[in-house]
Amino acid sequence: MADLFAEGKEPDILFWVGSAGSFDDRAKKITRAFVKILNKAEVNFAVLGTEESSSGDAAKRAGNEFLFQMQAMTNIEVMNAYNVKKIVTACPHSFNTLKNEYPELGGKYEVLHHTQFIEQLVNEGKLDLSKAKLDINTITFHDPCYLGRANDEYDAPRTLLKYIKGTNLVEMKRSRNNSLCCGAGGAQMFKEPEKGTMDVNDLRTQDALETKPDVIATGCPFCNTMMTDGIKHHKKEAEVQVKDIAELLVESLGL
Amino acid sequence: MQFIPNIIFAILLGVGVYFFANNVKKLLRNIKLGKDIDRSDQKSERWSNMIRIALGQSKMVRRPVSGFLHIIVYIGFIIINIEVLEIVLDGLLGTHRLFLPILGESVYGFLIGTFEVLAILVFISVTVFWLRRNVLKIKRFWNKEMTDWPKNDGNYILYFEMVLMTLFLVMNATDVHLQQSGTGNIISQFFVPLFQNIPFERLYLIERTAWWLHICGILVFLNYLYYSKHLHILLAFPNTFYANLKPKGQFVNNKNVTKEVQLMMDPNADPYAAPAEDEGEPEKFGASDVTDLNWVQLMNAYTCTECGRCTSVCPANLTGKELSPRAIMMKTRDRLEEVGRNIDANKGTFQDDGKQLLGDDYITQEEIWACTSCNACVEECPVNIDPLSIIMDMRQYLVMEQSAAPQELNAMMTNVENNGAPWQYSQMDRLNWVNEE
Numbered sequence A: 001m002a003d004l005f006a007e008g009k010e011p012d013i014l015f016w017v018g019s020a021g022s023f024d025d026r027a028k029k030i031t032r033a034f035v036k037i038l039n040k041a042e043v044n045f046a047v048l049g050t051e052e053s054s055s056g057d058a059a060k061r062a063g064n065e066f067l068f069q070m071q072a073m074t075n076i077e078v079m080n081a082y083n084v085k086k087i088v089t090a091c092p093h094s095f096n097t098l099k100n101e102y103p104e105l106g107g108k109y110e111v112l113h114h115t116q117f118i119e120q121l122v123n124e125g126k127l128d129l130s131k132a133k134l135d136i137n138t139i140t141f142h143d144p145c146y147l148g149r150a151n152d153e154y155d156a157p158r159t160l161l162k163y164i165k166g167t168n169l170v171e172m173k174r175s176r177n178n179s180l181c182c183g184a185g186g187a188q189m190f191k192e193p194e195k196g197t198m199d200v201n202d203l204r205t206q207d208a209l210e211t212k213p214d215v216i217a218t219g220c221p222f223c224n225t226m227m228t229d230g231i232k233h234h235k236k237e238a239e240v241q242v243k244d245i246a247e248l249l250v251e252s253l254g255l
Numbered sequence B: 001m002q003f004i005p006n007i008i009f010a011i012l013l014g015v016g017v018y019f020f021a022n023n024v025k026k027l028l029r030n031i032k033l034g035k036d037i038d039r040s041d042q043k044s045e046r047w048s049n050m051i052r053i054a055l056g057q058s059k060m061v062r063r064p065v066s067g068f069l070h071i072i073v074y075i076g077f078i079i080i081n082i083e084v085l086e087i088v089l090d091g092l093l094g095t096h097r098l099f100l101p102i103l104g105e106s107v108y109g110f111l112i113g114t115f116e117v118l119a120i121l122v123f124i125s126v127t128v129f130w131l132r133r134n135v136l137k138i139k140r141f142w143n144k145e146m147t148d149w150p151k152n153d154g155n156y157i158l159y160f161e162m163v164l165m166t167l168f169l170v171m172n173a174t175d176v177h178l179q180q181s182g183t184g185n186i187i188s189q190f191f192v193p194l195f196q197n198i199p200f201e202r203l204y205l206i207e208r209t210a211w212w213l214h215i216c217g218i219l220v221f222l223n224y225l226y227y228s229k230h231l232h233i234l235l236a237f238p239n240t241f242y243a244n245l246k247p248k249g250q251f252v253n254n255k256n257v258t259k260e261v262q263l264m265m266d267p268n269a270d271p272y273a274a275p276a277e278d279e280g281e282p283e284k285f286g287a288s289d290v291t292d293l294n295w296v297q298l299m300n301a302y303t304c305t306e307c308g309r310c311t312s313v314c315p316a317n318l319t320g321k322e323l324s325p326r327a328i329m330m331k332t333r334d335r336l337e338e339v340g341r342n343i344d345a346n347k348g349t350f351q352d353d354g355k356q357l358l359g360d361d362y363i364t365q366e367e368i369w370a371c372t373s374c375n376a377c378v379e380e381c382p383v384n385i386d387p388l389s390i391i392m393d394m395r396q397y398l399v400m401e402q403s404a405a406p407q408e409l410n411a412m413m414t415n416v417e418n419n420g421a422p423w424q425y426s427q428m429d430r431l432n433w434v435n436e437e
Helices: A003-008 A018-023 A025-040 A055-060 A066-080 A092-101 A113-122 A153-164 A201-208 A219-234 A245-253 B004-031 B043-055 B064-093 B099-103 B107-135 B148-173 B177-179 B200-227 B229-241 B255-265 B295-303 B309-314 B324-345 B365-369 B374-378 B389-399 B407-419
Strands: A013-016 A086-089 A110-113 A140-143 A215-218 A242-246
Touching: A013 A025, A018 A219, A025 A113, A025 A219, A025 A245, A055 A092, A055 B407, A066 A092, A066 B004, A066 B255, A066 B389, A066 B407, A086 A092, A086 A113, A092 A110, A092 B200, A110 A113, A110 A153, A113 A153, A113 B229, A140 A153, A140 B374, A153 B365, A201 A219, A215 A219, A215 A245, A215 B004, A215 B107, A219 A242, A219 B177, A242 A245, B004 B064, B004 B200, B004 B295, B004 B324, B043 B200, B043 B229, B064 B107, B064 B148, B064 B200, B099 B177, B107 B177, B148 B177, B177 B200, B177 B407, B255 B374, B309 B324, B309 B374, B365 B389, B374 B389
Parallel strands: A013 A086, A086 A110, A140 A215, A215 A242
Antiparallel strands: none
16 A cells, blocks of 8 residues: 555555454465455555554454554554545454444445455456356355344355356355354454353354355355364364355356 | 222222332333433434334244244234223223223124134233243243243243233123123133023122223233333333444444543643543443443343343353353343332432442353354344343453453453554564465
8 A cells, every 4th residue: 555655546445454364374365365356357456564453343342442442543544544435355343343433433434345345346347257167066155243243244245156156055044144153253263262061163163064065155264263163173174165255256267 | 889899990090000100210210320322313214113123023023933923912912902991991980891882883893802812812822932931941931040030920921911811701701791792702602601500690790800800900910010021012112212223233432432542642632731621530431330331221121021032042152151141131130120229228329239230249251251242132132132232331341440351352452452463463464465375
């Protein structure tokens, strides 16, 4: 972003990578996959790079309102300085916070989840998914809470998955607004669970495994981690893979 | 002498209504102990929510069986109450079936017939409800918060309705004129054989007894509401009206914090400046007791009918954690009641009792930290109760007032503070993904 700005250019889109997308090895692959799609569609985008900082979602949901607002206002100051108008992110937690909680603090942007943005690209004819094809029998989609219930977006990820020929999208018994959390939200990602009879991600993975999937598709780096761990817990890592929708699209297009 | 029944009736009705009015007053006083929150915007959306969700029961039918049965009981309750109007007028005026001559036999018969059909349907539905609770033992009615009073309360309500419906049908079955007219006795005619060979005077006595018990039962039930989960029949309406309309993922930004952060980030702010005026005690962050919650959250607690749909979808509860969103609401109500009684006993002011909503007496930290903030409970609630907002307010109190977050979360927050990410990576490495594969 800083480089473009120095040249006096303004990108159309800011890609908010997020902390997971920047640092988590698994999530970094999702980041790169999404960038391949952005490039394929010739989107004029930029990232904040080292000027990006935690959105503050985890801090807020852990109860630290002060830290959250510090993070938010720092990020807003940076983004407003670059005259950011439209943001896309592959993390539903950043998506939710930026879209819903930043405006009151002075950060008013159009914020999209990457599945919503890709759907726009397809509808505008900038990305052609007519040749998208994968040799995967069954895909099941796990709704991220902060995309689904939190923001009522259930269709964009499913629409994209249905573009990929050669696959079947099978719904879990708990899906859409009845979906079960992966167990990572509300800052649970960063702590051990309380005492119980099992871990939430193992239960959610059970839901997914009941559909006999080859791939569990997600749209959230945290869900991805939790479901991947769940697959290992159920000793199914040889048969079932956990993939972000952006990765599946990249594979289906041979990018 | 002949006016004695009228007078007794008027006194009973007066006493019943007086106590009910008192209960409503206490209820409103307690709800107003909550902090202010503005929910006066978007009126038309609020009305439409109330009409769809409370009046139209739209969220009840997400579970088809209980939803369908509930709608029968609900419609029965509302429509049969038209008959209560006649009963009250009859009682006050000393008339018998006052509306019969006014409406004419066919209209009146149609109405009474409808009430009878609904009465038997309500009786059957309530019986099924009882079976679901006590014989099928559906799990959400047997969580650990559903012992003692909450469990009995649920059954008492069902018994009440069974008895009221039975009395209504008996009253009609023993009403010789109604049975002779042959209209409106669609259901009660089948009860007539039970009362065969009983002399007319005794039959009249049975009819009168059923009539009196029925109306007294209704007055008792009216006053039972305040002590019961059954309060939802009234509060479901304001509760859906005043419910949050923003996206469920949007949590409230604390305005006091905003002021402080803005001051901190303002390069022109004078760090040594004294506060412009004495702002009094700084406001507490988050919530540790009912008076720290807002009035909508307190109304939520009174509205909760303990159906447990929230708990049955809670990922924490499903995996055996202590947290149950229903218990959060029940404990909030219990504590609010306790605070209310304290105020009543101390001439209108609350005397510190050494207890709080958050603590060993009510909601524990273990419950608060088990939440994934997934909004399943909020989505599921048939009357739009929001247990999550209470949990988040309590987290805010624990972290900002007590520094009592779990250790791993403290580490996460320190990382965010120091290097702008929940993990310990340098902000300078944020772009490393570009060159990796």
